[in-house]
Amino acid sequence: GLEILNISNLTGICLVARVSPVTVLESFATIAEGIQDSDTLNVSIHKLANGLMSESSMYFATAESRFSENGFYVDSSDWEPEDSWNPPERDWYKQAVSLSGKTAFTDPYVDEMTSKLCVSLSKAVYVNSELFGVTSLDLILDSFTAVIEALDVSPNTKAFVVNEKGQYLTNPDTNKIMASNYFTDFNIKNTGYSENSYFDGIRKIHSSDGIYYS
Secondary structure: OEEEEEOOOOHHHHHOOOOOHHHHHHHHHHHHHHOOOHHHHHHHHHHHHOOOOOOOEEEEEEOOOOOOOOOOEEEOOOOOOOOOOOHHHOHHHHHHHHOOOOOEEOOOEEOOOOOOEEEEEEEEEEEOOEEEEEEEEEEEHHHHHHHHHOOOOOOOOEEEEEOOOOEEOOOOOHHHOOOOEHHHHOOHHHOOOOOOOOOOOOOOOEEEOOEEEO
């Protein structure tokens, strides 16, 4: 069998590791909605990040510049960005703001701190309907791969994580990550589904050439 997991549905995947990253992200956002103190949020972000996979980190940037009196940046890894690093210019920040409180997912990119391929989940935090800031969580794809490989579905099952375009985010063959496409490898045209509708939230079950897909 073949189990395909879409990047926009991370809750079940990461329960295999320790705790859902979406739950961690939303928990911090809830805290920040009620408490806007930088010291308290710094402690909170460190405690919540303890439940994440190794190498994952979480951070929060206020809408107001961190160089201003009321602005700040906190990071569970204690990373200190260069002065030129401006959160509102980053994709994770802009995507979260555009979704007005819903969780956003970036395409994979090279993390500035670790130089590894990662994806970010982010969520805008509002206080009295005003944007207070954005919290984000980085998932290193190396860690993701280890979690997926540890899934014990059945002796003959392979599991991958792909994005909405079908590109592999995890694969035992690391040369295929972000370079090959699930839809092409497994000839989705023969399944009766389309690339646009495959990840519409409804589980797909089909078989082809003796292989069961779910």
